[in-house]
Amino acid sequence: MKIQKSAEDYLETMLILQEEHGYIRSIDIAKHLGVTKPSVSYAVKRLKENGYIKMEPNGPITLTPDGLKIAQRVYERHKTITALLEMVGVDKAQAEMDACEIEHVISHEAYVAICNHVNSKRNEKIGNTDFE
Secondary structure, three states: OOOHHHHHHHHHHHHHHHHHHOOOOHHHHHHOOOOHHHHHHHHHHHHOOOOOEEEOOOOEEEEEEHHHHHHHHHHHHHHHHHHHHHHHOHHHHHHHHHHHHHHOOHHHHHHHHHHHHHHHHHHHHHHHHOOO
């Protein structure tokens, strides 16, 4: 299931907006991505044609199961890579921007290694607390 970076960005944004607001609107996508409404219209049309979203005329956008799967994968990569970059001292804003680029090109092997590392560091922090 290989799709273009821009399509992944749109689907990820739609998932984020769905989680934040409970709905997805084109105007909110444009604001979140910093693009024009015509750009969103074009992208939405292509995503709908490819079966990643559904949209009724003048209605909210909904992710299809295929679209949701891609969005969740990209968003999870984004969060994990951001966490790793912050762990090694990168400023949060820069980590977010860098993660947005890395999430699209990283190999599965490298991503799994990052997940293992981030999870082990999180578990170390949990294990080093003084709850006794």
